[in-house]
Amino acid sequence: MNYKKYSNNAFNIHIITTDKFKSVTMKINFKKQINRKDITYRNLLTKVLLQSNKNYPNKQLLEIATEELYNQGVSANNYVSGNYVITSFNTVFLNEKYTEKKMNEKAISFFLDLILNPNINKGEFAYFDIAKRLVQDEIESIKEDTRSYSIQRLSEEVNKMIYNPIGYMEDLNTITNKDLYNYYLNMLNSDLVDIFIIGNIDAESTKKLLLKNVKINTAKKPSLSHFLENKISRKTKTIKENIDIAQAKLCLGFKLDQLSDFERKYVMNAYCYILGGGPDSKLFKNVREKHSLCYNISCFYRAVSNIMIIQAGINKEDANKCISLIKKEMNKITKGNFDDNDVKASKIVSLSALKEIEDYQSSIIKVFESHEYLGFDLLDERSSSINNITKEDIINISKKIHLDTIYLLEGENNEEN
């Protein structure tokens, strides 16, 4: 595997060459410091751009084209990364070695056209209305997945900067087609742009192709860090919301206080793995296996937001019992009341997962993406750092984790058995 980065001030190109895969994966990120209104704009924009472009003026023609290109996959999504919002366009296509000559270039041009050659008429997007209905549908059905809804609600309560990545109805109602087009032009000219491409390709000719076809010329410089800062409050907030569901969702949100670089990159993941990372964890073994209170319980860490979340699906009557069991397990860790083997297992699993990263193009891209944006280490440095984690590190970090908010999405009809 070979990695090269080129910069022309307007955008960065990251080319990773490897002969492991029969397909090629490409990702283009547009990154901007976040304002709430950006989210709805960007969700609309990704929807409208995937409807059509100048060469394929409706979605049916676009879909037929992807099939002609040997089932090329295209998608787009937006995510909130601390102080930034990132709009990603993704594609995967078969390497021309397995299809026909010149197909790589055709597939790349097809993908770039979706982003850079939109179907515009008199300063307005075609198919704005359908994009708007799609975003409206997403906003309206946000409670359908009770797990992700409860996690999002909790996150907003812990830090209001953690916006949902879908958008807001009051913003959607005010955005006109012309506004969206202006927003799009502004995005091309002022966003930080990174292009990632991985596969069995020639780096030099791919670079040339991208420099020729990506016509973004404005020079830009990043300023602010991604990471959100936390104000630790002494009191824990409790919030309950009632909707008509069978299973209550309990979420605990924790703020992390002044983590070191090493803790942020490595120790926090190990702590989460030991506490609630999977079926071998403290929470799974106690709250689920010993007390039969839930089917799923997990603990995870959002590095850029600087928070940790514990989530479980339970009977609402059991909420207090669950909370006290969770606190008990966390206290045990703080007191050092856990095994060296727990730390060892977390390291072995992380090291194994690290090797697995090289099996998937999308995970390899993520490594370089987090290196570029967050200063996270590349694979070799990661494995030596993981090996350095000690039990003391886990105990020390546990003292920096502060419960901020308890959020309970309550079910009303809990009594059917």
Next chain:
Amino acid sequence: MKKTKIEKFDLDLYYEKLDNGLEVYMIPKNNCNNVYVTFSTKYGSNDIEFVPINSKKMIKVNDGIAHFLEHKLFEQKSGVDPFTFFSENGADANANTNQVKTTYLFSGTNNTIENINYLLDYVQDPYFTDKNVEKEKGIITQEIKMYLDDPDTILYETLLKNTFNIHPIKYPIIGTIESINKITKEELYTCYNTFYNPSNMFIVITGNIDKDEVIKTIKENQKKKKFKTINEIKTKKYDEKDEVCLEHQTIDASNITIPKTAIAYKIKYDKNLYINLLYLLILFDIKLGATSDFTKTMMDQKIINSDLYIDYINTDKHIVITIFGESKTPDKLLEKIKEEMHNLDTKEEEFARKKKTLISSLIYISDNIFSLNHNVMNDIIKYGQFNEDKYNVIKDLNYIDYERFINNLNLNNTSSIIVEPKKVS
């Protein structure tokens, strides 16, 4: 060991059937780091009526028992938790149950041989007690409640319930809160002893392995254990009608805002399941998929905002093509789908394009050890063995045969469902 080249995959399949009947399938892929191992029994939620081993009488067990059994195999007499074992060996372990099989699995980049030995050992060493069975009921009740809040699960389960009359595919894999609470230790052992015999099981391994070392390990492991010989497991055969149980139902769910709808086409087949499936998926994709005139019209008329999702499920007699969509006017969408499927004309160029995408999908599969493994398991369950010749089968599909198939197709047996938002009283 039998070696077969898999066309278009640039990979080989190694196969061996052990003396105790266990079948081993291996696809070494040594340019990746990870290994994915699945150990499955041909036993799922459909198998609720059967003749237990050492018995002559057909019995009926509680719904959801195959899934319950899957949970319980993680209980070990030694007290060692399989999840802890795999975690300490750097592997991710899990298990899952569907209508026709139960699979125990792990993936990891290290200690493959130890992990394979342990996978075989824990699945082949059940330890059920009254106490540990009782404990599981609370956990599975929460799992059932989690699905009760998932509108897509409700939609799919109701659709199957209404499509079938007597075949047990009509019941949820997980069972009901009532049925799982009746499950006992004895019932679990009866199911285990019947269906977890090696002659009813298979292992599929994909990824970075030394095939000779792996087969040696599995053989030595199995040699140490004694199993009863079973000639054939008798499960009940269902004389399922071609007609559906209920043609339409509208139900409500509390946490949705946009109505969801689905329609099932129940189609009888006699033989050549794979070819039948290919023709049907091509047909429905041309008529109702993302590239169809139908989808374009429905979007232009604001009946749908995104593509329909087309899938299938099959039994020994029927293929059911299922189509899912979201619409604020679900009645209209269903009516239009039925209308569209009255005229099955397609164009040869569309047929050729769909063939091209099917072949492309095969190449994508060969890049990923998880997709590869699932592909092999799926074939074993559906066709009794891995079909290594898919590429040529697809390549040789021709339009005349396809048209002949379509002309004889009966699409009259349908069941549809709408899930609406609950009205606030």
